[in-house]
Amino acid sequence: xxxxxxxxxxxxxxxxxxxxxxxxxxxxxxxxxxxxxxxxxxxxxxxxxxxxxxxxxxxxxxxxxxxxxxxxxxxxxxxxxxxxxxxxxxxxxxxxxxxxxxxxxxxxxxxxxxxxxxxxxxxxxxxxxxxxxxxxxxxxxxxxxxxxxxxxxxxxxxxxxxxxxxxxxxxxxxxxxxxxxxxxxxxxxxxxxxxxxxxxxxxxxxxxxxxxxxxxxxxxxxxxxxxxxxxxxxxxxxxxxxxxxxxxxxxxxxxxxxxxxxxxxxxxxxxxxxxxxxxxxxxxxxxxx
Amino acid sequence: xxxxxxxxxxxxxxxxxxxxxxxxxxxxxxxxxxxxxxxxxxxxxxxxxxxxxxxxxxxxxxxxxxxxxxxxxxxxxxxxxxxxxxxxxxxxxxxxxxxxxxxxxxxxxxxxxxxxxxxxxxxxxxxxxxxxxxxxxxxxxxxxxxxxxxxxxxxxxxxxxxxxxxxxxxxxxxxxxxxxxxxxxxxxxxxxxxxxxxxxxxxxxxxxxxxxxxxxxxxxxxxxxxxxxxxxxxxxxxxxxxxxxxxxxxxxxxxxxxxxxxxxxxxxxxxxxxxxxxxxxxxxxxxxx
Numbered sequence: 074x075x076x077x078x079x080x081x082x083x084x085x086x087x088x089x090x091x092x093x094x095x096x097x098x099x100x101x102x103x104x105x106x107x108x109x110x111x112x113x114x115x116x117x118x119x120x121x122x123x124x125x126x127x128x129x130x131x132x133x134x135x136x137x138x139x140x141x142x143x144x145x146x147x148x149x150x151x152x153x154x155x156x157x158x159x160x161x162x163x164x165x166x167x168x169x170x171x172x173x174x175x176x177x178x179x180x181x182x183x184x185x186x187x188x189x190x191x192x193x194x195x196x197x198x199x200x201x202x203x204x205x206x207x208x209x210x211x212x213x214x215x216x217x218x219x220x221x222x223x224x225x226x227x228x229x230x231x232x233x234x235x236x237x238x239x240x241x242x243x244x245x246x247x248x249x250x251x252x253x254x255x256x257x258x259x260x261x262x263x264x265x266x267x268x269x270x271x272x273x274x275x276x277x278x279x280x281x282x283x284x285x286x287x288x289x290x291x292x293x294x295x296x297x298x299x300x301x302x303x304x305x306x307x308x309x310x311x312x313x314x315x316x317x318x319x320x321x322x323x324x325x326x327x328x329x330x331x332x333x334x335x336x337x338x339x340x341x342x343x344x345x346x347x348x349x350x351x352x353x354x355x356x357x358x359x360x361x362x
Numbered sequence: 363x364x365x366x367x368x369x370x371x372x373x374x375x376x377x378x379x380x381x382x383x384x385x386x387x388x389x390x391x392x393x394x395x396x397x398x399x400x401x402x403x404x405x406x407x408x409x410x411x412x413x414x415x416x417x418x419x420x421x422x423x424x425x426x427x428x429x430x431x432x433x434x435x436x437x438x439x440x441x442x443x444x445x446x447x448x449x450x451x452x453x454x455x456x457x458x459x460x461x462x463x464x465x466x467x468x469x470x471x472x473x474x475x476x477x478x479x480x481x482x483x484x485x486x487x488x489x490x491x492x493x494x495x496x497x498x499x500x501x502x503x504x505x506x507x508x509x510x511x512x513x514x515x516x517x518x519x520x521x522x523x524x525x526x527x528x529x530x531x532x533x534x535x536x537x538x539x540x541x542x543x544x545x546x547x548x549x550x551x552x553x554x555x556x557x558x559x560x561x562x563x564x565x566x567x568x569x570x571x572x573x574x575x576x577x578x579x580x581x582x583x584x585x586x587x588x589x590x591x592x593x594x595x596x597x598x599x600x601x602x603x604x605x606x607x608x609x610x611x612x613x614x615x616x617x618x619x620x621x622x623x624x625x626x627x628x629x630x631x632x633x634x635x636x637x638x639x640x641x642x643x644x645x646x647x648x649x650x651x
Contacts, residue, residue: 092596093632148437148635307381343382346437 085217088113094154095120098144103213107205108167109198114210115140116218117150121157128224128249128360129159129214130353133206133233133240136265137184140164143230146342152353158360159220163210165232167199180265187266188236189284191273200273203284207240207247226356228252230345231310234302235260238286238319245295250359252301252352254345255308258319259287265313287315290322300330301355303348305338374506377402383443384409387433392502396494397456398487403499404429405507406439410446417513417538417649418448418503419642422495422522422529425554426473429453432519435631441642447649448509452499454521456488469554476555477525478573480562489562492573496529496536515645517541519634520599523591524549527575527608534584539648541590541641543634544597547608548576554602576604579611589619590644592637594627 088100096119105112121127130153132143143149143162153160166186172195175182186202215222227248229237234256241251260266261281270281282288300323304316316332323330338344377389385408394401410416419442421432432438432451442449455475461484464471475491504511516537518526523545530540549555550570559570571577589612593605605621612619627633 091628091630091632092594092626092636094636098632145631146434148440150632150635151437305381337381339380341380342434343380343387343439346439347381347383 085213093117093150096122096150096154098150100140100144105167105205105209107201107209110167110170112168112205113140113164115144115162116214117144117153117160118218119154119157119159122159122219125157126219126221127157127159128226129161129218129220129222130356130360131206131210131225131227131237132160132162133188133227133229133236134162134165135229135231135233136165137179138165138233139184142342143345146346147349148346149349149353152350156353156357156361158353158357159218161210161214163206166202170199172196172199181269181272185232185265185269187232187260187269187273187284188239189270189273192280193273193275196273202236203240206236207244224249224360226250226360228254228352228356229256230254231314231340232257232265234258235266235286238300239284239289241298242286242289242293242295243283245293250299250356252355254303254348254352255305255310255314255340256286256302256316256319257314259285259315261285261288262315262318263313287319287322290319290326290328293326293328298328299359300328301352302330302332303344303352304332304334305340305344306334306336307338308340308344310340374502382406382439385411385439385443387439389429389433394456394494394498396490396498399456399459401457401494402429402453404433404451405503406433406442406449407507408443408446408448411448411508414446415508415510416446416448417515418450418507418509418511419645419649420495420499420514420516420526421449421451422477422516422518422525423451423454424518424520424522425454426468427454427522428473431631435635436638437635438638438642441639445642445646445650447642447646448503448507450499450503452495455491459488461485461488470558470561474521474554474558476521476549476558476562476573477528478559478562481569482562482564485562491525492529495525496533513538513649515539515649517543517641517645518545519543520603520629521546521554523547524555524575527589528573528578530587531575531578531582531584532572534582539588539645541644543592543637543641544594544599544603544629545575545591545605545608546603548574548604550574550577551604551607552602576608576611579608579615579617582615582617587617588648589617590641591619591621592633592641593621593623594629594633595623595625596627597629597633599629
């Protein structure tokens with residue numbers, strides 16, 4: 074199938090580049106067609122990328138994050154370097170669109186795009202993070218870095234764990250593997266995302282189901298999945314995340330989920346850093362197969 | 363020798379605690395006697411500290427840092443957990459003392475105490491970071507955490523690399539081992555520290571020698587040292603650091619220095635994170651001997 078890159082030829086501006094574990098941690102800026110604003114994203118190029126095409130792993134971040142949090146705090150570069158994976162970390166929302174109410178709260182708007190394509194005013198022009206992370210950004214990455222697009226996987230944290238799960242469930246075969254740290258598993262029932270879905274998608278909750286992992290898994294008919302989820306038992310937001318609902322839906326569909334309830338861990342980056350090597354290994358098993 | 367803890371009984375207030383690699387990354391606040399202000403410091407307790415006294419390793423941070431930078435960005439917890447080391451990361455200056463000029467520049471005053479005891483007004487009352495990191499903080503740590511004070515080591519980055527070197531050279535036998543990332547090696551000849559030393563210590567440069575590693579090593583008569591220094595070859599501040607002067611002085615004194623010039627690495631935390639496990643291993647060799 075011939076695909077014409079709608080976005081691949083857009084210019085990238087390098088914002089920073091630092092050597093890290095033999096490779097390079099870089100940040101780029103570009104004019105996003107989907108989001109109609111300047112966006113930054115981070116790219117880790119492992120040493121292997123100097124001489125060969127590498128698999129690519131997307132990490133979607135949680136509420137309030139930019140492209141910086143994951144790349145500065147998780148320590149993922151060590152394992153990505155070892156396994157030869159290119160890792161992409163996008164921002165979590167459009168930036169600087171000057172929409173009324175965009176900056177009023179930490180859990181909605183700026184830093185909180187929830188990986189949906191908004192259908193409601195005033196959000197629908199810019200807040201298209203679902204199309205950005207599943208279409209525009211991959212085309213840009215595939216056109217500009219030494220990636221093998223046939224070997225793409227995705228993971229994320231909290232709101233970004235929700236993002237990773239829905240991107241996988243809505244696009245069977247697009248991602249070789251998926252994992253998440255403390256994901257929002259049933260956003261229709263979570264205070265943060267109920268507010269965001271109402272604003273972005275309108276009051277009809279039937280429309281929300283298209284972005285709810287627990288609902289999506291019920292009608293999933295794609296290829297076999299092997300989902301890894303780590304969840305801190307001392308997570309201060311545990312009540313919002315509802316992993317049990319997702320696991321029950323997976324069990325009913327006979328989709329295997331490795332759910333690890335980690336004693337004593339909270340919701341933050343010390344938790345992510347502790348288990349990041351396990352997640353990279355999980356993805357490398359499929360990406361380097 | 364009986365030592366009476368001047369500071370050990372001061373109250374500590376826990377600011378945060380997160381599980382990390384099986385142990386806990388904590389931050390505490392206390393009223394500093396030396397600095398006459400509230401100070402925060404970070405403590406990593408490895409899993410081993412639940413059941414045994416552990417060696418203790420101090421990390422001194424660079425310009426502009428607080429106790430947060432090292433604990434969120436270096437990923438040291440993985441290796442500290444494995445080797446069973448308690449790691450202490452103090453702040454880099456007194457805070458909130460409201461001294462005129464304290465907050466005017468990023469390389470002097472707040473965030474830039476340079477690990478000296480100031481002798482000049484208006485700094486001499488609060489800017490006593492040398493006594494704080496070598497006396498007050500160790501007594502506080504030894505009295506409140508399961509450490510074996512006989513097994514103490516120190517390392518640091520940039521201004522904190524300078525700090526680690528001078529603390530070691532001025533106190534033979536106090537630290538079992540020392541290492542540094544991109545240390546300021548000859549501060550009397552470095553733009554940043556010439557400014558700071560002039561303000562803190564006055565215009566007589568003979569007084570500056572007491573806080574200059576390259577000068578201190580010339581008169582060092584303590585026990586055998588085994589110094590590890592990593593330096594990025596692409597360090598944007600290389601000209602200020604003058605490692606060659608320090609190495610020449612060490613060579614003359616027949617003090618071994620493992621100096622690793624790391625191709626392509628800059629001055630930042632991606633550089634530190636890449637080599638942190640090597641440094642922890644260097645210290646563990648002496649601390650766990």
